Amino acid sequence: MISGTVIIATEICKGCELCIASCPQESLGLSTSINRKGYRYATLLRNNCTGCVNCALVCPDSAITVYREIKSTKRQSQSAQPTVATQTA
Amino acid sequence: MSTTMNGTMEIVYEKPKTLTDNPTHYCPGCGHGVIHRVLMEVINEMGIAEQTVGVAPVGCSVFAYNYMNIDMQEAAHGRASAVATGVRRVLPDKFVFSYQGDGDLAAIGTGETIHTINRGENILMVFVNNGIYGMTGGQMAPTSLCGMITSTTPYGRDEHFIGHPLKITEMIAQLPGAYYVARHSVHTPAAVRKLKKAFKASFESQKEKKGTCFIEVVSNCPSGWKMNPLEANEWMEKNMFPYFPPGDIKLPATMK
Ligand SMILES: Cc1ncc(C[n+]2csc(CCOP(=O)(O)OP(=O)(O)O)c2C)c(N)n1
Ligand code: SF4
């Protein structure tokens, strides 16, 4: 399966949960802590993101940047593995 | 921003540079933010940011010019399409759009809306229908549904007393000046992709000076509807879509 990840601008997020509901992988959830605006923000809970961009498409605050693994043929070094840490809530 | 991450990841989606970094004042989950982004993505991808002028309304999206990183003009309540007409007449080679809510476009601005389209002004009109006056505290809009509770219809909209919800999009589609008329939404990734295509087709048609493109976006107002964003989108699908069904209303032969 293709692997991907998301970076969420936690200070921009308003915790609307629309991204969470749109994720086919159920990768996203709300943080337990709050941001400066007082919202629980969206965060990656699991490392199973495929980089499908669904969450970013429905985010009203454009808070999500999506990354996807470069196909091995495009990769310069085959040995380099995607090592993206899951953000902790 | 770098386009790779740890050498093995590449960016497949990021905020377009046609949106400013200003945080929006919109309520959590409000469709205005998505609609702004989709519009700005199209302008960014078509490479027309320097050639586009937008006109903002009065309503919750009154500050659209703070978020859209292109030339923008604010209009008086309801008059966005009239101002866009002026911009179009003075700058015939630019891309021009207006952006309005249902109170703005279909109540106080009904006259301007009809006559702009009747003249076939070569602009894109974006009509955000959330069935309520969001900005002023959730009063009934022309598009509020029968039975819908708003701050001015606390017992629900009574169509025998106040009339039926106005299908202004179907009405204006009858005008010869209307070139392309469609209704969309932004509540799912698939819907967002469809709206993007519609905006793109509209700007493409401006090059050919075809007439008015009118895109309604059925949207939510979680605060005015007194629901959380997920409930609001569900309510919208269940209650708004039967009366305001998404789809093409007037599709020119060239787009079929
Ligand atoms: C001439 C004038 N009349 C009334 C108002 C008050 N007013 C401000 S926004 C608005 C309606 C907004 O509703 P809509 O266009 O649906 O936008 P939304 O906030 O729902 O996006 C009204 C009546 C005004 N600003 N100016
Ligand atoms: S990119 Fe797709 S899989 Fe990854 S978090 Fe977003 S919706 Fe889920």
Ligand code: SF4
């Ligand atoms: S859709 Fe955007 S604003 Fe809403 S919770 Fe997700 S990241 Fe935050």
Ligand code: SF4
């Ligand atoms: S009042 Fe309604 S339309 Fe206005 S920003 Fe809030 S949710 Fe959006």
Ligand SMILES: [Mg+2]
């Ligand atoms: Mg409205």
